[in-house]
Amino acid sequence: MEEENELMQPTASYTEENIRHLSDMEHVRTRPGMYIGRLGDGSQAEDGIYVLMKEVIDNSIDEFKMGAGKRIDIQLEEGLRVSVRDYGRGIPLGSLVDAVSMLNTGGKYDTKAFKKSVGLNGVGAKAVNALSSRFVARSVRDGQMREAIFERGNLISDTTGPTQEENGTFIFFEPDNTLFLNYHFRPEFIETMLRNYTYLNTGLSIYYNGKRIVSRNGLEDLLNDNMTAPGLYPIVHLKGEDIEIAFTHTAQYGEEYYSFVNGQHTTQGGTHQSAFKEHLARTIKEFYGKNLEYQDIRNGLVAAIAINVIEPTFESQTKIKLGSLVMAPEKDSDGNPYPLSGISVNKFVGDFIKENVDNYLHKHPDVADVVLQKIQESEKERKAIAGVTKIARERAKKANLHNRKLRDCRIHLNDQKASKKDEENDPRLESSIFITEGDSASGSITKSRDVNTQAVFSLRGKPLNSFGLTKKVVYENEEFNLLQAALNIEDGLDGLRYNKVIVATDADVDGMHIRLLMITFFLQFFPDLIKKGHVYILQTPLFRVRNRKKGVYETIYCYSEEERLAAIEKLSPNPEITRFKGLGEISPDEFRNFIGKDMRLEQVSLRKTDAVGELLEFYMGKNTMERQNFIINNLVVEEDLIGNA
Structure with missing residues (x-):
């Protein structure tokens, strides 16, 4: 009856007063996710x-692509403010203010001025302007300068005059800290972004806080800088008009791809990456004239592709997945036909690979021999475990109907986009899975999680140390097999179900060991899961410090000894201190504070300089005595600070 009464309640009034018109800048600030995806810190x-x-x-890169300016200067101040100075043509002075403040205004609509650009929608710089507490745009053209200063998208100063500066554009911005709460730029993310720009634009020099970043060999440099296992043969690096590819095989499991469109890193791939995978495997198979399986051909492959497309279509404003099916529209802005008009991305990529990779293998029989040997080794291993694999898949399929290890969520990374709202703040990117130890910890997380985007996978004690084992163990070990099935990564990351794979263990010695065992598993069999930034460690509080004031507890959760001491000082005198020994001890009501919007995650990274093979050999190998001696020689006994507090 109550439900009926609720349904019969009068709806809110809807009059002319409800109709609002937002200015361009107001619209960006009201719906930031529509323009830049997630906010974050x-x-x-x-x-x-x-x-x-x-x-x-991107705008400075587009200038370089048009042959204007070979240098870009970038400064990061205190991790909070950014300035970018290029030496291109400079924004036309009369249009400077409109170009950085009026949506759907820009030079990228004219294909004569910008032929193969990333910035296409007349949105980018305007969104930066609207979402910055301070934004400065200065353009220099032939001895004349114009500078416009904005605050949160509102113009507060506009000056012009003569100058001795070189032609080009200067942009300064400070993100609005009322939108990006407690934000801070991390230099490692910026350096990765800038290196990707240089790989795709040989001849370009980027100076980041005075440090020069440059690439002379394009995608070959990218693979050399990112491979954590040595190549089995020299990197095959091939270039054509509007396309560049590079690849080699390594001894690692799985596949690893880097793809770019017009200099934009398409982290989620798209039509060009799919075409690359398909045609590279097909060309290699046809070259040998053998009945080879694509999965054997691609096992251990590390590859990159970059293409230039006229007027590309991306799946969202953040441009991380190419949706274009053709290389160019029928005609340019003057009505002239494009040479690549109507040619599909698939055909363009396929034709290039078929001709050039086939020619390369014919000209380099030594490389062809190594490739075939690697494929045959992969085939031999696959066939050797075929029986185990079949049984394990059937077991996983049955378990997935009611997987006792998995408490699943409703939204997954590999779901089809539900609606246009997803572009504003794509909930699929929030999909995550917590890998926990034991029933008590998984129970606490399960009761406090967001059932829409957070899944839980429960381990039974410590998982197997997989270092040095073959992929057979992934199928023989029930836990590993069910985890692989839950993540849907048996055939690569294309079908990955969760954007974040979060290892959630106790902050004790056993918990640390389980973390190492899980990271070893991913490094051994699915290294690309870590390289693509999907694996995280959940940071849970070590202490709860609280004090009752006026009948109400003021509580501070502390993740380190330093935070505990600061909390004791703040809540003195005589605060109550609780030491959390395990996740299972934390009540679901409290756990909500740690896996919600304030969740602390530490991303597991993997770089070439990490010397992964040597690290795994030492820490996870069979050299028990060597490790024991290392521990004894480096053991440090500290006072029990908690007892003396």
Whole structure:
């Protein structure tokens, strides 16, 4: 009856007063997710402050692509403010204010001025302007300068005059800290972004806080800088008009791809990456004239592709997945036909690979021999575990109907986009899975999680140390097999179900060991999961410090000894201190504070300089005595600070 009464309640009035018109800048500030995706605080590479930075740099890159300016200067001040100076043609002075404040205004609509641009929608710099507490745009053209200063999208100063500066554009912005709460730029994310720009634009020099970043060998440099396992043969590096590819095989499991469109890193791939995978495997198979399986051909492959497309279509404003099906529209802005008009991305990529990779393998029989040997080794291993694999898949399929290890969520990374609202703040990017130890910890998380985007996978004690084992163990070990099935990564990351794979263990010795065992598993069999930034460690509080004031507890959760001492000082005198020994001890009501919007995650990173093979060999190998001696020689006994507090 109550439900009926609720349904019969009168709806809110809807009159002319409800109709609002927002200015361009107001609209961006009201719906920021529509323009830059998530906001965030800079702790993750996909956070909005890096999108702001990229939007500004993209414009300078487009100048370089048009042959105007070979240098870009970038300064980061105190991790909070960014300035970008290029030496291109400079924004036309009469249009400077409109170009940085009026949506759907820009030079990229004219294909004579910008042929193969990333910035296409007349949105980028305007979004940066609207979402910055202070934004400065200065353009220099032939001895004349115009400078416009904005605050939160509102123009507060506009000056012109003569100057001795070189031609080009200067942009300064400071993200609005009322939108990007407690934000801070992380230099490692910025350096990765800038290196990607240089790989795709040989001849360009980027000076980041005075440090020169340059690439002389394009995608070959990218692979050399990112591979954590040595190539089995020299990197095959091939260039054509509007396309560049590079690849090699390594001894690691899985596949690893880097793809770009017009200099934009398409982290979620798209039509060009799919075509690359398909045609590279097909060309290699046809070259040998053998009945080879694509999965054997691609196992251990590390590859990159970059293409230039006229007027590309991306799946969202953040441009991380190419949706274009053709290389160019029928005609340019003057009505002249494009040479690549109507040619599909798939055909363009396929034709290039078929001709050039086939020619390369014929000209380099030594490389062809190594490639075939690697494929045959992968085939041999696959066939050797075929029986185990079949049984494990059937077991996983049955378990997925009611997987006792998995408490799933409703939204997954590989879901189809539900609606246009997803572009504003794509909930699929929030999908995550917590890998926990034991039933008590998983129970606490399960009761306090967001059932829409957070799944829980429960481990039974310590998982197997997989270092040095073959992929057979992934299928023989029930836990590993069910985890692989839950993540949907058996055939690569294309079907990955969760954007964040979060290892959530106790902050004790056993918990640390489980973390190491899980990271070893991913490094051994799915290294690309870590390289693509999907694996995280959940930071849970070590202490709760609280004090009752006026009948109400003021509580501070502390993640380190330093935070505990600061909390004791703040809540003195005589605060109550609780030491959390395990996740299972934390009540679901409290756990909500740690896995919600304030969740602390530490991303697991993987770089070439990490010397992964040597590290795993030492820490996870069979050299028990060597490790024991290392521990004894480096053991430090500290006072029990908690007891003396």
